[in-house]
Amino acid sequence: MTQGQIPITDYKTGNTQYTWNLKKLKETHKVLHEYTYHKNEVKRGYADKTLLIDISSNTVQEKNVSEAMKELFTGGRGFGLKLLWDALAPATRWDSEDNEIVITTGPLCGITQYPGCGKSICLTVSPSTDIICDSNVGGFFGPYLKFAGFDALEIRGKAKEDIVIVIDAEKGKITIETAPLEEKNSHLLNEQLTSLYATEDTDKARQKVSVVSAGQGADHSFWGCLNFSFYDIRRKVPRMKQAGRGGLGTVFRNKRIKAVVVKIDKLDGLSNNPMDPHKLAQVGTKIHQEIRELDRYQCNMRAVGTVHLVEIMDAYDILPCENYRFGSFPKAPRIYSPEFFKRFTKVIPDGCWHGCTLACAKTVDGFTVKTGPYKGQKVTVDGPEYETVGCGANMGLWDPDWILEFNFYCDTYGMDTISTGTAIAFYMEMYEYGILNKERCDGLELCFGNAEAVMDFLHRIAHGEKGEFLSIAPRGIRRVKDWLITKEWGDTKLIEDAGMESKGLEFSEYVTKESLAMQGGYGLTLKGPQHDEAWLIFMDMVDNAIPSFKDKAEALHYFPMWRTWFGLNGLCKLPWNDIEPANNAETDEPPKVPEHVQNYVDLLNAVTGKNIDKNDLILQSERCYNWQRAMNVWMGRGRRQDDWIPYRSMGPVTEMEYISRKDRYDQQLVEKMGLTEKYVDGLMINDKIRLLYNYRREQYQKLADAVYYRRGWTPNGVPTIQKMKKLGFADKKMLRMLEKKIEEDEKAGLNVWGGTYNKGEKPPSADAHYWLKW
Amino acid sequence: MMTSVETIKKLKFYPDKCTGCGECERACSQVHFKTKEGGDKSALQITKKEGTYRIHVCDQRGLCLDMCPVGALTRRKNGVVWLDKKTCIGCQACVGFCPINAMKKARERIEPFKCISCGACVRSCPQEALELITVHLEDKKEIVYHELGVKNK
Numbered sequence: 046m047t048q049g050q051i052p053i054t055d056y057k058t059g060n061t062q063y064t065w066n067l068k069k070l071k072e073t074h075k076v077l078h079e080y081t082y083h084k085n086e087v088k089r090g091y092a093d094k095t096l097l098i099d100i101s102s103n104t105v106q107e108k109n110v111s112e113a114m115k116e117l118f119t120g121g122r123g124f125g126l127k128l129l130w131d132a133l134a135p136a137t138r139w140d141s142e143d144n145e146i147v148i149t150t151g152p153l154c155g156i157t158q159y160p161g162c163g164k165s166i167c168l169t170v171s172p173s174t175d176i177i178c179d180s181n182v183g184g185f186f187g188p189y190l191k192f193a194g195f196d197a198l199e200i201r202g203k204a205k206e207d208i209v210i211v212i213d214a215e216k217g218k219i220t221i222e223t224a225p226l227e228e229k230n231s232h233l234l235n236e237q238l239t240s241l242y243a244t245e246d247t248d249k250a251r252q253k254v255s256v257v258s259a260g261q262g263a264d265h266s267f268w269g270c271l272n273f274s275f276y277d278i279r280r281k282v283p284r285m286k287q288a289g290r291g292g293l294g295t296v297f298r299n300k301r302i303k304a305v306v307v308k309i310d311k312l313d314g315l316s317n318n319p320m321d322p323h324k325l326a327q328v329g330t331k332i333h334q335e336i337r338e339l340d341r342y343q344c345n346m347r348a349v350g351t352v353h354l355v356e357i358m359d360a361y362d363i364l365p366c367e368n369y370r371f372g373s374f375p376k377a378p379r380i381y382s383p384e385f386f387k388r389f390t391k392v393i394p395d396g397c398w399h400g401c402t403l404a405c406a407k408t409v410d411g412f413t414v415k416t417g418p419y420k421g422q423k424v425t426v427d428g429p430e431y432e433t434v435g436c437g438a439n440m441g442l443w444d445p446d447w448i449l450e451f452n453f454y455c456d457t458y459g460m461d462t463i464s465t466g467t468a469i470a471f472y473m474e475m476y477e478y479g480i481l482n483k484e485r486c487d488g489l490e491l492c493f494g495n496a497e498a499v500m501d502f503l504h505r506i507a508h509g510e511k512g513e514f515l516s517i518a519p520r521g522i523r524r525v526k527d528w529l530i531t532k533e534w535g536d537t538k539l540i541e542d543a544g545m546e547s548k549g550l551e552f553s554e555y556v557t558k559e560s561l562a563m564q565g566g567y568g569l570t571l572k573g574p575q576h577d578e579a580w581l582i583f584m585d586m587v588d589n590a591i592p593s594f595k596d597k598a599e600a601l602h603y604f605p606m607w608r609t610w611f612g613l614n615g616l617c618k619l620p621w622n623d624i625e626p627a628n629n630a631e632t633d634e635p636p637k638v639p640e641h642v643q644n645y646v647d648l649l650n651a652v653t654g655k656n657i658d659k660n661d662l663i664l665q666s667e668r669c670y671n672w673q674r675a676m677n678v679w680m681g682r683g684r685r686q687d688d689w690i691p692y693r694s695m696g697p698v699t700e701m702e703y704i705s706r707k708d709r710y711d712q713q714l715v716e717k718m719g720l721t722e723k724y725v726d727g728l729m730i731n732d733k734i735r736l737l738y739n740y741r742r743e744q745y746q747k748l749a750d751a752v753y754y755r756r757g758w759t760p761n762g763v764p765t766i767q768k769m770k771k772l773g774f775a776d777k778k779m780l781r782m783l784e785k786k787i788e789e790d791e792k793a794g795l796n797v798w799g800g801t802y803n804k805g806e807k808p809p810s811a812d813a814h815y816w817l818k819w
Numbered sequence: 820m821m822t823s824v825e826t827i828k829k830l831k832f833y834p835d836k837c838t839g840c841g842e843c844e845r846a847c848s849q850v851h852f853k854t855k856e857g858g859d860k861s862a863l864q865i866t867k868k869e870g871t872y873r874i875h876v877c878d879q880r881g882l883c884l885d886m887c888p889v890g891a892l893t894r895r896k897n898g899v900v901w902l903d904k905k906t907c908i909g910c911q912a913c914v915g916f917c918p919i920n921a922m923k924k925a926r927e928r929i930e931p932f933k934c935i936s937c938g939a940c941v942r943s944c945p946q947e948a949l950e951l952i953t954v955h956l957e958d959k960k961e962i963v964y965h966e967l968g969v970k971n972k
Contacts, residue, residue, distance in 0.1 A: 053890045157910035158929075249906070252889065278890050314909015314929035323926045326911050330924065333915020392885075399888040400910025 154615020163398020178291025269294025435554025436466020827898025
């Protein structure tokens with residue numbers, strides 16, 4: 046049924062129906078620990094408590110949230126970083142006993158009046174990067190956690206057998222239970238646990254339960270994600286959103302957690318106990334109306350979600366095709382948004398939290414699975430989103446149904462589509478060059494476009510199959526690069542340049558070759574190469590609005606700070622600029638969407654009762670951002686060398702890439718490097734590649750100089766003590782640590798600008814120790 | 820079952836008879852907020868424009884039904900679009916998406932409210948300018964937003 050106005054009770058997904066013996070499941074649960082608590086009432090957006098569950102010792106502890114913590118760390122990711130700073134050691138790694146999974150909310154998390162206010166922010170020490178990775182995710186868990194009385198949840202230690210953790214706000218009870226018989230993969234596990242813990246057998250009761258889980262893929266790869274459920278009363282399925290990046294699911298399963306379940310007793314429009322509810326409703330109604338009137342002419346999110354980006358990226362030559370070698374592809378129209386619109390089930394609302402009228406969470410219901418353990422069954426596929434379709438392009442999968450298949454299994458196996466897709470794309474390129482082959486891939490024919498092989502690879506990972514490739518490949522590009530280089534199967538430079546990872550994490554799905562600012566947006570980041578800190582391609586490449594290093598650095602200061610703010614408050618970024626007021630283009634700074642920034646100022650003040658302005662929001666973020674960078678330094682991966690990105694993200698690695706965009710590159714050799722046309726015409730392709738290579742790498746170093754300077758960091762990328770003090774930090778352990786690291790860098794001669802400045806060019810400051818004068 | 824609903828009860832206004840006395844609004848706010856204030860607390864508004872009285876009230880078309888994330892909006896047996904306050908989570912999606920702004924929100928309560936064809940205004944009108952009539956549901960159905968979206972792309 047495609048028309049609207051389908052009574053909720055009448056909607057059918059056509060999915061395969063399962064009947065579970067819930068009684069038997071429940072009976073096999075052994076309660077390892079039970080903790081009763083008095084539910085703290087949420088006031089002005091805060092529950093004022095966090096929860097620590099140690100699954101090694103089976104203990105539960107409530108911690109108070111101080112006013113100072115709120116002032117310095119705001120909430121969400123800020124709280125997560127503070128909790129981890131207190132809990133971790135610099136040598137803590139992903140599988141260490143003391144590593145934690147932290148799920149946080151934020152003061153605006155759970156308000157229903159404005160779109161995109163239901164995000165959780167998850168943090169852990171990542172298996173891919175060895176530093177903290179934060180990942181934001183929709184679904185009901187975050188808001189419910191807060192309404193169950195906690196601003197954040199820390200899980201520490203490791204269980205001896207598979208467990209579920211249940212936070213039952215109805216009874217004021219937290220239990221750690223064994224869960225031996227439940228399904229392992231999310232789409233079934235979430236269904237079982239939702240029914241198992243719902244107070245009664247009704248959709249309304251099931252909607253009050255949210256489950257966090259991973260799957261078998263998370264058991265055997267570094268790409269493990271967390272699935273956060275949100276029960277859909279129309280489809281009658283617990284749908285899910287993913288905290289994808291950085292291997293959260295891997296850590297989750299390493300701790301032998303099968304799931305975390307939260308159940309609330311009640312939810313209404315005032316559950317956050319905001320200071321000024323009417324203001325919230327006013328600001329919310331204004332943007333709902335804006336979305337109603339303008340979305341269809343802007344991003345069309347309500348119809349196709351983020352998939353609308355595919356055709357735009359293809360048109361601007363930035364859709365990653367065949368491992369980022371190309372930015373567009375003749376077959377790309379096969380995976381444009383209309384192809385997915387045909388498949389999406391047209392039922393609204395499709396928000397991953399209540400009140401999100403941007404409604405980008407699209408689904409395909411009744412999708413017939415083609416391969417693997419669920420072959421022939423009909424399921425609901427949540428998505429795909431742009432990034433997943435981008436992975437399709439990257440792997441040469443030009444068939445929407447295979448992309449759906451890939452999406453479904455990645456989700457239910459608890460694997461991040463982005464890391465998985467980007468890594469497979471790299472393996473495919475290596476396969477094309479013969480650096481990998483069928484034998485070296487344990488029998489997998491991983492050539493571009495081989496969807497069956499991709500799916501076979503996923504199934505074999507999920508089943509934990511043994512094999513050299515099957516054990517190394519699921520750990521991601523960085524480990525495979527090292528493996529290929531050790532085996533001497535190919536040219537080291539080619540392998541390093543073509544594999545799209547930085548800090549050990551796989552890139553997300555944009556080609557950044559023609560936007561230096563966006564290269565910085567990927568490289569000069571906290572957790573690794575993703576686009577949630579900055580998305581500057583259009584500003585930089587299309588509009589040429591930030592031409593100088595200083596301009597780019599300003600953008601790489603403001604936008605990462607601004608976007609960090611969403612993560613401090615439990616918000617989604619999309620309603621900020623994926624819908625814009627009709628007159629946005631006429632404002633002083635259209636890329637900032639000033640009216641929406643003001644909306645957020647209003648929301649924060651209306652919830653918390655504070656009286657702060659837009660500059661204060663940036664200050665909140667700057668504190669968190671610098672703190673996280675300092676923690677990266679502390680854990681050994683927060684310097685200039687760690688911000689390096691592979692050359693594939695800067696320019697053409699291979700002859701084929703150069704030739705495919707020859708006019709563009711030839712022109713740049715003339716216009717940007719000042720060579721004569723005649724000279725360029727006489728060069729061999731390889732010489733041209735080399736010239737461009739040196740030029741672009743140098744540009745990136747100069748960009749890093751400008752950005753570090755703007756952020757108040759040393760030329761080696763370390764936050765200075767002076768900066769930290771300016772931000773209001775007095776933590777002695779932190780300040781001493783930074784002092785020591787900067788001294789080490791000084792001795793090693795690293796506190797100098799990274800770029801080579803020719804005549805007429807200047808580094809950001811003549812004095813590389815500029816901060817000492819502050 | 821809701822699907823068996825074929826007719827809906829809605830308000831009809833006779834502008835020629837109206838004198839703009841405001842009794843209907845006061846009766847309405849009495850139903851919704853137990854006050855005779857009318858105005859923002861009334862689900863219907865009478866305004867005078869170019870010498871004629873106009874009514875601003877829900878016509879029970881029900882586009883909002885698809886907007887509710889928790890199923891608080893349903894069509895009742897008499898065809899009226901009904902908001903269940905206890906289920907409502909106050910998101911204002913229905914308020915923002917009503918094409919005629921007939922879903923109302925008053926300062927007093929986070930949950931919106933709307934005309935429920937209860938007839939209080941009809942009974943209160945001294946001029947008999949209001950009447951409850953029955954129309955066919957099929958005549959009221961409109962295409963949904965996502966379709967509009969794609970067609971206009």
